[in-house]
Amino acid sequence: MHASTKRLTASTPRTPRVLKWRVVDIVVASVIGVASGVIFWAWGLAWSPLSALLAFTPGLEGLLAGGWLFAGVLGGLIIRKPGAAVYTEVVAAVVSMLIGTQWGFSTLIWGIIEGLGAEIVLALFLYANWRLGVALLAGAGAGVAVGLLDTTFTSYAALDVGYKAVYIVSAVVSGTVLAGLLSWLAVRGLARTGALSRFAAGREASRVGQTGQNPSGQNPSGQHPSGQDPSGQDGPGESALRQTETPSQTTR
Known part of the structure; x- marks a missing residue:
């Protein structure tokens, strides 16, 4: 009889999503928040000179808003748990407020609302979709939040409708690009280094790297995994081997 060869296909089982926070989630989210808070503070120092450069179009300084929005999106993309976007954005706001900003306690209120802007988008996708499009929408959601806040509860409220619309x-x-796109790229970069190995984002990158196959199903050498040419023809040397087989090897 023919000797049959069985191929074992290794498949990585999908682990169920766990939305409960772990200790490592809290620690990493806090680190992200603190580091982002320092950046928020520095961005606040740069606000006046940068906004002066954009004064040629009234309301265009809204392009700077994304510098205060990325913490929530970044935290949400890494932690992937309910509340992560709000938590990291609020921690960042508190840190920048404690260091000292010109906006004082209102920084905390803005942080909560901005975090909610990103959080709502992630919740709409049931904390299950972490593609680029969702990251961009989360950044845009935070941008909508800060845009409405600034044009309603600050000195911008007294300006004309055109100014508010541009802002x-x-x-x-700004939220879409600085908070959405850059945060998504940052997560991918960190995942490749192995820094996120304890998070789903890092494990996904690891699985992709271990496949070693291109989308066509071929391995890097260009040979089909089954040992045959993709067209179904015998691989090199197989045809000659078949011709040299004795009848006892090919009959029952």
Whole structure:
């Protein structure tokens, strides 16, 4: 009889999503928040000179808003648990407030609302979709939040509708790019280094790296995993081997 060869296909089982926070989640989210808070504080120092450069179009300074929005999106993409976006954004706001900002206690209120802007988007996707599009939407959601806050509860509220419209649109664009796109790229970069090995984002990157196959199903050498040419023809040397087989090897 023919000797049959069985191929074992290794498949990585999908682990169920756990939405309960772990200690490592709290620690890493806190670190992200603290580091982001320092950046928030520095961004606040740069606000006045940078906004002066954008004064040629009223409301265009909204493009700077994304510098205060990335913490929530970044934390949400890494932790992937309910409340992560709000938590990291609030921690960042508190840290920048404690260091000292020109906006004082209102920084905390803004942090809560901005974090909610990103959190709501992640919740709409049931904390199950972490693709680029969702990251961009989360950044845009935070941009909408800060745009509405600034044009309603600050001195911008007294300005004309055109100014407010430009400001809100600019804030949304800034949130999409600075908070959404850059945070998504940062997570991918960190995952490749192995720094996120204890998180789903890091494990996903590890699984992709271990496959070693391109989308066509071929390995890097270009040979089909079964040992045959993708067209179904015998591989090199197999045809000659078949011709040299004795009848006792090919009959029952």
